[in-house]
Amino acid sequence: MHYEIPPLAAFIFVQEFVRMASAKNITDTYQPIFRDQLATVADLQVLKTEILMGVRRILAECTTQPEKKWLKTHQARKILACSAGTLLTLRTNGTLPYTKVGGTIFYASSDIDKVLSSHAQHSGQLPGKKTAAKKT
Numbered sequence: 001m002h003y004e005i006p007p008l009a010a011f012i013f014v015q016e017f018v019r020m021a022s023a024k025n026i027t028d029t030y031q032p033i034f035r036d037q038l039a040t041v042a043d044l045q046v047l048k049t050e051i052l053m054g055v056r057r058i059l060a061e062c063t064t065q066p067e068k069k070w071l072k073t074h075q076a077r078k079i080l081a082c083s084a085g086t087l088l089t090l091r092t093n094g095t096l097p098y099t100k101v102g103g104t105i106f107y108a109s110s111d112i113d114k115v116l117s118s119h120a121q122h123s124g125q126l127p128g129k130k131t132a133a134k135k136t
Contacts, residue, residue, distance in 0.1 A: 016054060070099075070106040079112055090115065 071079070076096075077087055090096035091105075096115050099106045 016058070067109060069109055071109055071112065073105050073107075076107045076112055080116070 068075075073084075073087065077084065080087065080090075082090075087096070091098050096107060097111050099108075
């Protein structure tokens, strides 16, 4: 199996490896390494085990939560950076489709992405938001 490790994960791994090495106080058991010194199979196995454990821990830390398909009103407002009134306007004029289950309104994350991408190109504002007229 092939894993591609992102640069940030590799950097974190090196930092963590150095931290672990200093925590073990390697200087107590340090033996000088010579250019012609041979590494034993046991040395390589220990190195392999340490590297694999470190990579597995980093991959576990770097995994992201899957994106939610349905968002509640407060989550949609946070993503859109709009007020409750603006969100209501987007709902009522049909710009942002929604689903109501019981008393809770849900928005599809794909619909929110569409609203953001379609309105960011034009005016940079969400529909329903009014701008104050500039005084000249």
